[in-house]
Amino acid sequence: MNVKYMYSLLAVIALFLLAYLGVEAAGLELLFGIIIPYVAVAAFVAGVVYRVMGWARSAVPFRIPSTCGQQKSLPWIKPNKFDNPFTPGAVVVRMILEVCCFRSLFRNTRNFIQEGKIAYQLEIWLWVAALAFHYAFLTVIVRHMRLFTEPVPALIKLVETVDSFFRFEILTDTIRVGVPGLYMSGLVLLAAVAFLFIRRIVIPHVKYISLPADFFPLFLIFGIAFTGILMRYFSKVNIRAAKELTLGLVSFHPTIPQGIGVVFYVHLFFVCILLAYFPFSKLMHMGGVFLSPTRNLPGNSRAVRHVNPWNYPVEVHTYEEYEEEFREKMIEAGLPVEKE
Amino acid sequence: MSDFPKPDQLLSDIDRKPPQMDWMDTPVTIRKGMYCYAANPKSVEYTHLPFPHQWNPLDEDWKLPENWQEILHEGFKVRLERFRSFKLFMDICVRCGACADKCHFFIGTGDPKNMPVLRAELLRSVYRNDFTAAGKILGRLAGARPLTMEVLKELWYYFFQCTECRRCSIFCPYGIDTAEITMMARELFNLIGLNIDWIATPVANCYRTGNHLGIQPHAFKDMLEFFMDDLEEITGVRVEPNFNKKGADILFITPSGDVFADPGTYTCMGYLLLFHYLKEEYGLDVTWSTYASEGGNFGSFTSHEMMKRLNSKMYAEAKRLGVKWILGGECGHMWRVINQYMDTMNGPADFLEEPVSPITGTKFENAKSTKMVHLSEFTADLIKHGKLNLDPSRNDNLILTYHDSCNPARGMGMFDEPRYVIQNVANNFYDMPPNTIREQTFCCGSGSGLNAGENMELRLTGGLPRANAVKYVHEKYGVNMLATICAIDRAALPTLMDYWVPGVGVTGVTEMVANALILPGEGERTTNLRGEPLPGMEDE
Numbered sequence: 001m002n003v004k005y006m007y008s009l010l011a012v013i014a015l016f017l018l019a020y021l022g023v024e025a026a027g028l029e030l031l032f033g034i035i036i037p038y039v040a041v042a043a044f045v046a047g048v049v050y051r052v053m054g055w056a057r058s059a060v061p062f063r064i065p066s067t068c069g070q071q072k073s074l075p076w077i078k079p080n081k082f083d084n085p086f087t088p089g090a091v092v093v094r095m096i097l098e099v100c101c102f103r104s105l106f107r108n109t110r111n112f113i114q115e116g117k118i119a120y121q122l123e124i125w126l127w128v129a130a131l132a133f134h135y136a137f138l139t140v141i142v143r144h145m146r147l148f149t150e151p152v153p154a155l156i157k158l159v160e161t162v163d164s165f166f167r168f169e170i171l172t173d174t175i176r177v178g179v180p181g182l183y184m185s186g187l188v189l190l191a192a193v194a195f196l197f198i199r200r201i202v203i204p205h206v207k208y209i210s211l212p213a214d215f216f217p218l219f220l221i222f223g224i225a226f227t228g229i230l231m232r233y234f235s236k237v238n239i240r241a242a243k244e245l246t247l248g249l250v251s252f253h254p255t256i257p258q259g260i261g262v263v264f265y266v267h268l269f270f271v272c273i274l275l276a277y278f279p280f281s282k283l284m285h286m287g288g289v290f291l292s293p294t295r296n297l298p299g300n301s302r303a304v305r306h307v308n309p310w311n312y313p314v315e316v317h318t319y320e321e322y323e324e325e326f327r328e329k330m331i332e333a334g335l336p337v338e339k340e
Numbered sequence: 341m342s343d344f345p346k347p348d349q350l351l352s353d354i355d356r357k358p359p360q361m362d363w364m365d366t367p368v369t370i371r372k373g374m375y376c377y378a379a380n381p382k383s384v385e386y387t388h389l390p391f392p393h394q395w396n397p398l399d400e401d402w403k404l405p406e407n408w409q410e411i412l413h414e415g416f417k418v419r420l421e422r423f424r425s426f427k428l429f430m431d432i433c434v435r436c437g438a439c440a441d442k443c444h445f446f447i448g449t450g451d452p453k454n455m456p457v458l459r460a461e462l463l464r465s466v467y468r469n470d471f472t473a474a475g476k477i478l479g480r481l482a483g484a485r486p487l488t489m490e491v492l493k494e495l496w497y498y499f500f501q502c503t504e505c506r507r508c509s510i511f512c513p514y515g516i517d518t519a520e521i522t523m524m525a526r527e528l529f530n531l532i533g534l535n536i537d538w539i540a541t542p543v544a545n546c547y548r549t550g551n552h553l554g555i556q557p558h559a560f561k562d563m564l565e566f567f568m569d570d571l572e573e574i575t576g577v578r579v580e581p582n583f584n585k586k587g588a589d590i591l592f593i594t595p596s597g598d599v600f601a602d603p604g605t606y607t608c609m610g611y612l613l614l615f616h617y618l619k620e621e622y623g624l625d626v627t628w629s630t631y632a633s634e635g636g637n638f639g640s641f642t643s644h645e646m647m648k649r650l651n652s653k654m655y656a657e658a659k660r661l662g663v664k665w666i667l668g669g670e671c672g673h674m675w676r677v678i679n680q681y682m683d684t685m686n687g688p689a690d691f692l693e694e695p696v697s698p699i700t701g702t703k704f705e706n707a708k709s710t711k712m713v714h715l716s717e718f719t720a721d722l723i724k725h726g727k728l729n730l731d732p733s734r735n736d737n738l739i740l741t742y743h744d745s746c747n748p749a750r751g752m753g754m755f756d757e758p759r760y761v762i763q764n765v766a767n768n769f770y771d772m773p774p775n776t777i778r779e780q781t782f783c784c785g786s787g788s789g790l791n792a793g794e795n796m797e798l799r800l801t802g803g804l805p806r807a808n809a810v811k812y813v814h815e816k817y818g819v820n821m822l823a824t825i826c827a828i829d830r831a832a833l834p835t836l837m838d839y840w841v842p843g844v845g846v847t848g849v850t851e852m853v854a855n856a857l858i859l860p861g862e863g864e865r866t867t868n869l870r871g872e873p874l875p876g877m878e879d880e
Contacts, residue, residue: 007481051431054427055424057421058423058424063680064425064680066750066751067749068750068753071706071752071754071755072706073717074721075702077756077760080753098515104511104512104513104515105511109775113351116351117812118808130436130513204358205358205437205441206435206436206437208358208452208458209435209457209461211435212483282431282434288428289514292428293425294509294515294520301710302707303705303709304709305683305684306683306684308684308685310422314645314652316649317653318656319657319660322631329558330630332558334561335558
C-alpha cells in the first residue's frame with residue numbers, strides 16, 4: 001500500500017462526499033453553488049498574483065541560460081538561434097517552443113546498462129502524455145467558456161464542433177439513439193491523467209520521488225473529468241439551469257436555479273478546490289516556466305552587460321598587496337615590478 | 341586503488357532499483373571514496389570566510405556553531421530574495437522524473453539521491469518546512485522536513501556529489517538547473533565552515549598567489565622556462581614569452597593546472613608555441629601574468645562572493661598592464677564564469693577595447709562587452725583566414741575524438757569552434773554518439789572541485805557515461821586520443837581512461853595545434869610535444 005497516494009485519494013473521496021452530502025442531504029446549494037466558487041476564484045486570482053509577485057520580487061543577478069545549441073560567435077559558424085538565443089526576439093521563440101511544444105521534454109531519452117554498455121533510447125511517452133494532458137485540459141476550459149458567455153462566441157462553438165467530431169448517434173425521423181457529440185478532449189484528458197498516474201506508481205524511480213502533492217491534483221482532475229463525463233453522457237443534468245447559475249456568477253447576480261442535479265455541484269466543487277489549491281502547489285509551474293532564468297534570458301552576456309541589482313563591493317587581494325609580498329622574489333626572477 | 345573493484349565488477353554492481361524505504365526515512369551514510377576531506381581551517385581563515393574549524397565528515401560531531409540552524413535559515417532567506425532562480429527552482433518542480441537518469445552520478449552509482457530531482461528535493465524539503473505555508477501546516481505530508489543534523493549531513497554529502505555540469509537542466513521542462521541549487525547549497529555550507537579542502541585550499545592559494553596551485557611569481561616563470569627548454573629541444577626554436585608586460589596587445593589567462601601537471605603541460609607548451617608563431621609572423625604581443633595566473637575559479641564552487649573576489653584579478657591586471665583585451669585559455673568552469681558572470685560582477689571593462697583580432701581584422705562581436713575571447717574562437721578565426729601554417733599529418737598517429745566540457749557546452753554553447761580547429765590540425769577525427777556530446781555531453785565526473793584523490797570511487801563512477809562513449813568510438817574507430825578544452829578534464833580524464841578505456845590518451849586542443857604548427861625557422865621535428873616520435877619518424 002502506498003500511503004502517498006492513499007492520502008491523496010482519500011482526500012479527494014472526502015471532498016466528493018462533502019459536496020455530495022452537502023447538497024443532497026444538507027441542501028447547501030447556496031454554499032456550494034455561489035459562496036465557494038467566489039471564494040475559490042478569489043483565492044486563485046489573489047494566490048497566483050501573490051506567488052508571481054513573490055518570484056518577480058526576487059532579483060535576477062546573472063544571465064544564466066542553459067545553452068542548448070551552438071553560440072553566436074564567428075560570422076561563418078552557424079549559431080543555433082533558438083536553443084541558444086542571442087536576441088530577445090529569439091528568446092521569445094525559445095519560450096514559445098518551451099511553453100507550447102514542451103521543447104525540453106522532447107529531448108528526453110532513457111538509458112540502461114546492457115552487456116556492460118550504456119544504451120540510450122528516445123523516450124517520447126512522457127512528452128506525448130504531457131502534451132495530450134495540457135492541450136486536452138485547455139480545450140475543455142475553452143469549451144466551458146460557453147457557460148460563461150451569452151451569446152456564445154463563434155470561436156468557442158468552433159472548438160466544440162472540432163472537439164466533438166466523432167459522433168455515435170443515429171438521427172432519422174423515426175429513430176433517435178446514441179450519445180451527443182463525443183468530446184475527444186474529455187476522454188484524452190482522462191486517459192492522459194490515468195497514464196500520468198500509472199507512470200507514478202509503476203516506474204520505480206518516479207514512484208520513489210513522488211509526493212502526496214503529486215497525486216492529489218491527478219486524482220482531483222480525474223474527478224473533475226469523470227464527473228463531467230458522467231453529467232454529459234450518463235446522469236444528465238439540466239444544462240439550461242446550470243448555465244443560469246454560471247452566468248449568474250459571472251454577472252454578479254448569482255442565483256440558484258432548481259433541479260440542476262447533485263453531480264453538477266460535485267463537479268463544480270472539485271473545480272473550486274483545484275482553483276483554490278492551484279497557487280499553493282506545484283501547479284504554479286504554469287506561471288513559473290515563464291520566469292525561469294535558464295530559459296528566458298538571451299545567451300549574450302559577453303556582448304551585452306547584465307546588471308546585478310545587488311552587486312556589492314567585495315574584499316579583494318590587490319596587485320599592490322601581491323607585489324608587496326613577493327617583490328624580492330619577483331625582482332630576483334627578472335619579473336617587472338611597480339616599486340623597485 | 342589496489343582494493344578498488346575491477347571495471348566489470350563496478351559496472352555490474354550498479355543497482356538502479358530504489359530501496360523499499362522512503363527516501364526521507366533512509367539515513368545518510370557518508371562513505372569512504374565518495375566524499376572529499378574537510379577544509380583546512382587555515383585556508384578558510386586566509387580568505388576570511390566564516391567558522392574556520394577542524395572537523396571530519398565521518399565524525400558524529402561536526403563542531404558547528406551553536407546557532408547553525410538559525411544561520412542557515414537566514415542564509416536561505418537572503419538567497420531566495422537575491423536569486424529568482426533559486427526561489428523558482430524551489431517552487432515549481434513537478435517531479436516528472438525527466439531528469440532522473442540524466443545525471444552521470446546516478447548512471448554510475450544507481451544511488452537514487454543522485455537523481456537530480458531527488459538531490460534538489462533534499463533541499464526543497466527543508467525549504468518547504470521553513471518557508472511555505474503548506475509545509476508548515478502539513479509537514480511531511482507536504483514533503484517538508486526540519487533541518488536536523490542528520491539532514492544537514494545528507495545535504496552536504498550529496499551536494500558534494502554534484503559537479504554543477506547542468507546536464508539535467510537541459511532536459512527539465514522548466515529549466516530547473518541543479519547546478520544553481522548546488523551553488524546555493526554550497527554557499528550555505530560555507531556560512532558554517534563546511535567546505536571541502538580540495539576547494540578551500542585552492543581558493544586560498546589563488547587569493548594569495550594568483551593561482552590555485554599556490555605557485556609564486558618566480559616559480560611560475562621558472563615553470564614556463566622549463567617548457568621553453570623542452571620546446572627548444574623539440575623544435576629548435578627558443579620561444580620567449582612575456583610576463584607582466586605593460587603595453588602588450590593581449591593578456592593571456594589560462595588555468596594554472598596547465599602549467600603544473602601532464603598532460604595539461606603539453607597544452608601549455610602549445611600556447612607558448614602558438615604565441616611565438618604569432619609574434620614572429622604577425623608581431624602580436626601577448627603577455628602572461630603572474631598575478632592573474634589562474635583562469636579557473638574555485639571560488640565559484642564556494643560562493644558567488646568568492647567567485648567575484650577571485651575573478652576580480654583578471655580585469656584589475658588587464659587594466660594595470662594596459663592591454664587591449666583578454667584572451668582566455670582552455671578551461672571549463674573558467675568560461676562559465678567569464679561568459680555568464682564576469683562582466684556583471686566586475687565590469688564594465690570600459691578601459692579595454694572591443695576585441696579585434698589584429699591578424700585577421702575579425703571583430704569578436706560576441707565578446708564586445710566582456711572583452712574576453714576564447715582561445716578556440718581566436719584560433720578558429722586564424723585558421724579560417726589561413727593565417728597558420730599547418731601540417732596536420734604530424735598528428736596522423738592519433739585518432740581523435742572530442743569531449744565537450746560541461747561549462748563551455750551548457751553555459752556558453754561552444755561546440756563548433758574547437759571541432760573546426762581539431763579538424764584542421766589533425767586528419768582523423770570521430771565524434772562520440774549524439775546523446776553524449778554537444779549540449780548533451782557528459783561530465784568527466786570530477787568537476788566543481790571534486791577532482792580530489794580521496795573520492796576516487798565517486799569520480800570513476802561519475803565518469804562512467806563519458807568513458808563508455810569514448811569506449812564506443814575507441815572500439816569502433818580505434819580512437820586513441822580524447823581532446824578537450826578543460827584543465828580539469830585534462831587532470832581527471834587520464835585516470836578515467838586508464839580505468840575504463842585503457843589505451844586512450846587525453847590532450848588539449850592547442851597541443852594538437854602546436855604539433856601541426858610549422859614555425860618559421862624550425863628544425864626538422866622528429867617528435868611531438870610529448871617527445872613521442874612523429875608518424876614516419878619512429879626510427880629516427
